[in-house]
Every structure is written in structure tokens, then in C-alpha cells.
Amino acid sequence: xxxxxxxxxxxxxxxxxxxxxxxxxxxxxxxxxxxxxxxxxxxxxxxxxxxxxxxxxxxxxxxxxxxxxxxxxxxxxxxxxxxxxxxxxxxxxxxxxxxxxxxxxxxxxxxxxxxxxxxxxxxxxxxxxxxxxxxxxxxxxxxxxxxxxxxxxxxxxxxxxxxxxxxxxxxxxxxxxxxxxxxxxxxxxxxxxxxxxxxxxxxxxxxxxxxxxxxxxxxxxxxxxxxxxxxxxxxxxxxxxxxxxxxxxxxxxxxxxxxxxxxxxxxxxxxxxxxxxxxxxxxxxxxxxxxxxxxxxxxxxxxxxxxxxxxxxxxxxxxxxxxxxxxxxxxxxxxxxxxxxxxxxxxxxxxxxxxxxxxxxxxxxxxxxxxxxxxxxxxxxxxxxxxxxxxxxxxxxxxxxxxxxxxxxxxxxxxxxxxxxxxxxxxxxxx
Numbered sequence: 529x530x531x532x533x534x535x536x537x538x539x540x541x542x543x544x545x546x547x548x549x550x551x552x553x554x555x556x557x558x559x560x561x562x563x564x565x566x567x568x569x570x571x572x573x574x575x576x577x578x579x580x581x582x583x584x585x586x587x588x589x590x591x592x593x594x595x596x597x598x599x600x601x602x603x604x605x606x607x608x609x610x611x612x613x614x615x616x617x618x619x620x621x622x623x624x625x626x627x628x629x630x631x632x633x634x635x636x637x638x639x640x641x642x643x644x645x646x647x648x649x650x651x652x653x654x655x656x657x658x659x660x661x662x663x664x665x666x667x668x669x670x671x672x673x674x675x676x677x678x679x680x681x682x683x684x685x686x687x688x689x690x691x692x693x694x695x696x697x698x699x700x701x702x703x704x705x706x707x708x709x710x711x712x713x714x715x716x717x718x719x720x721x722x723x724x725x726x727x728x729x730x731x732x733x734x735x736x737x738x739x740x741x742x743x744x745x746x747x748x749x750x751x752x753x754x755x756x757x758x759x760x761x762x763x764x765x766x767x768x769x770x771x772x773x774x775x776x777x778x779x780x781x782x783x784x785x786x787x788x789x790x791x792x793x794x795x796x797x798x799x800x801x802x803x804x805x806x807x808x809x810x811x812x813x814x815x816x817x818x819x820x821x822x823x824x825x826x827x828x829x830x831x832x833x834x835x836x837x838x839x840x841x842x843x844x845x846x847x848x849x850x851x852x853x854x855x856x857x858x859x860x861x862x863x864x865x866x867x868x869x870x871x872x873x874x875x876x877x878x879x880x881x882x883x884x885x886x887x888x889x890x891x892x893x894x895x896x897x898x899x900x901x902x903x904x905x906x907x908x909x910x911x912x913x914x915x916x917x918x919x920x921x922x923x924x925x926x927x928x929x930x931x932x933x934x935x936x937x938x939x940x941x942x943x944x945x946x947x948x949x950x951x952x953x954x955x956x957x958x959x
Contacts, residue, residue: 726936872940
């Protein structure tokens with residue numbers, strides 16, 4: 529039996545309409561999907577099937593047959609791989625089924641970014657099944673992209689699950705290798721959506737020697753753009769020795785769309801010390817803070833302590849670096865110790881050690897909305913990375929961290945007040 533995850537069923541009430549899948553073919557299979565509808569007359573209702581191929585939705589089995597009829601006992605069977613040669617139907621992420629009236633003039637979809645609301649409004653029951661089996665890495669679950677003998681993306685790449693592995697040390701390996709007559713890439717997608725906060729990755733190998741047309745990306749992406757159709761809520765940290773970043777620079781920070789002034793910064797990594805590195809971005813309302821370090825660096829922040837007596841003129845009176853779960857004591861003397869109010873404000877993440885690149889972006893920052901974290905390794909324009917087909921190119925990831933924005937706020941407490949000094953305790957990330 530296929531290993532699938534049933535995400536949603538419309539109702540659990542006894543006697544009310546419902547639909548279940550009894551078989552969903554696994555990734556790469558061309559078998560039919562089967563299921564059963566209860567509580568609806570086969571003479572009045574049928575099943576509308578759609579597949580989700582990496583965020584694009586397609587009517588199945590055919591435009592000419594968008595509603596599958598039910599047998600007298602409520603069962604149904606239909607092909608979801610009718611796209612023909614070169615299609616990715618067999619590698620769809622999801623199968624979605626709606627119980628709708630046979631008389632409903634249902635819209636047909638061919639690569640739509642979402643299923644129209646009217647389909648939901650006209651259905652009496654629905655169900656969704658994930659076709660992929662997620663892999664565990666770093667305490668989270670990840671979908672692995674596989675396109676079989678089809679391609680995906682504007683750069684026309686083949687993706688295979690065999691290029692994604694987790695080693696005995698628990699590190700994730702993304703690879704590009706040659707198999708089945710093609711150079712094949714790799715991508716994983718976090719199955720959760722986290723929203724505002726800090727996203728941090730530890731890399732365990734130096735990428736500087738990768739061929740120029742290989743691109744490594746660490747980014748958020750929303751398959752259902754809605755108001756953000758030009759950006760897909762995409763926030764990127766990308767590496768390439770070639771045209772994608774813009775040689776001779778080999779790293780970039782981007783808020784899509786990249787061609788808007790202020791949405792992109794290109795830079796070069798140090799020529800040495802990159803056998804391991806750390807890259808992160810902190811996403812907050814109307815701002816994103818990016819940073820990159822040599823070596824593996826844990827969470828740390830630089831905070832400015834400000835004071836005021838009237839809430840109008842906040843004056844910086846101290847600055848301190850502090851790591852997660854630790855606390856610092858700050859003493860304020862002189863005129864500012866007579867202030868009535870104090871606060872701590874994040875300046876950056878430039879404690880010790882300091883990043884080799886750090887940038888604030890405040891232009892066109894999207895709000896959260898169903899985006900997921902991706903890691904991928906792909907080929908610009910699908911071009912071969914090497915004339916030697918036995919070559920294999922890898923990026924090794926040893927850690928991924930997410931810190932919710934609510935956990936980034938410091939706690940500032942007044943410990944002692946004397947005639948000429950206020951002593952405060954600053955603690956960052958207590959949980």
C-alpha cells in the first residue's frame with residue numbers, strides 16, 4: 529500500500545458526505561488513484577481530481593473529463609498521470625479530491641498557482657493526500673524534490689531524490705551528479721511554515737571551488753503568492769561562482785524581486801577559512817537582517833541600551849554583545865542614570881566573532897504567508913558542470929536553526945539603584 533499522508537477530510541459527522549482515498553500511488557508510479565465517497569448519490573455527485581506539482585495545480589484525468597463518475601457503491605478510480613511524455617504527473621506532491629455535483633461547470637486548471645475558491649464553495653466534501661515521504665533532518669521533516677525524467681524550473685533542471693542523503697553524523701548532503709543520461713540536481717523543502725524569526729544554517733564544506741554554473745540556495749518560498757505574485761515571499765541567501773550572483777562576487781542576499789533597487793547585495797567570501805561557515809537572516813516586519821560568518825557561529829546579538837525621561841528622546845547609553853541564554857550586567861552612571869525608563873534594542877548580530885558580511889534590508893519586505901524553507905543545488909541554464917560524468921558536487925549542511933521572532937526580544941531588569949548609578953541585567957532568549 530502507498531505510504532501517504534491524509535491531510536484533511538471535510539467532516540467527521542456520521543451520515544454526512546465524506547471522501548477517502550483507498551490508494552494513492554507513490555512517487556514515480558503511474559497507477560490509478562482510488563477512493564470511496566459516502567453520503568452522496570452517485571447519480572448526482574462525482575469527484576473532481578487535481579494534482580499539485582511543486583505549487584502548480586492541474587486538472588485530472590482530462591480537461592474533457594474534469595469530474596470522475598462514481599460507481600453505484602460510491603467508489604472511484606482514475607488516472608492522475610495523463611500529461612503525456614515529459615510530464616511530471618507521476619512526481620506530483622499532492623492529490624486533491626472534491627465531491628461536487630455532476631452538473632457543476634468546474635474550472636479546469638493547467639499550472640494554476642492555487643485551486644479557485646469556487647471549487648471549495650461548490651464541494652460537499654474533500655480530501656488531500658501527500659504523495660511524498662518526508663525525510664528527517666535536524667529535528668525537522670523535509671520533502672525531497674524528484675522530477676524523474678522531467679525537468680523543473682526556469683533553468684530546466686532534473687531533480688532526483690538519490691542526490692539527497694543524511695550521513696552517519698546527521699548531516700544533510702545535497703549533490704549534483706550524472707545518472708540516467710542527465711546531470712541531476714537536489715532540493716529539500718521544510719514541511720512546516722515558520723514566518724518571522726531567524727533562519728540559520730551551518731555549512732560543513734567550502735563552496736568556493738564549485739563550477740561556475742552551480743548555484744546553492746537557502747531561501748523561503750510560498751507556492752501560493754496571492755498579493756505577492758512577483759516575489760513568492762522569497763528571501764534568499766545564494767552562492768554561485770558564475771552569472772547568477774555575478775562573478776567575481778560569489779554570494780548574495782536577495783529579497784525578491786531581485787531587480788528592484790535595494791533588494792539585492794552581492795559580495796565575496798574570504799579567500800580562506802571557509803571550510804565551514806554560518807549564514808542567516810532575521811525576518812521581521814518591514815526588515816530583514818542578513819549575516820555570514822566563517823566557521824560555525826551560534827546565535828548572538830548586539831544590543832544598545834537606551835534611556836529616556838519623557839518617552840520622546842531615547843538616548844543610547846551603553847552597548848553590549850550577548851549570546852543566547854546568557855545575561856550581562858550593565859551599569860549606567862551620570863545624568864542618564866536619573867532617567868525613568870530604559871529599553872534594549874537590537875543593533876545587529878555583530879558580536880564576537882563578527883560576520884564577514886552583514887546587511888539590513890528594509891525595501892519590499894513581505895509579511896509571512898505559508899512560505900517554506902528550501903535548500904537547493906541546481907545548474908544555471910541546465911548546463912553541465914563538468915565534462916567528466918563521474919564527478920559529483922556536494923554541499924554539506926550540519927545544522928539548521930529557527931528562532932521565532934518572539935524569542936528574539938531581550939529581558940531588561942533593574943537590579944539596583946544608588947545615588948549615582950543604575951545597575952541592570954540584560955538577558956537574551958530565555959527559551
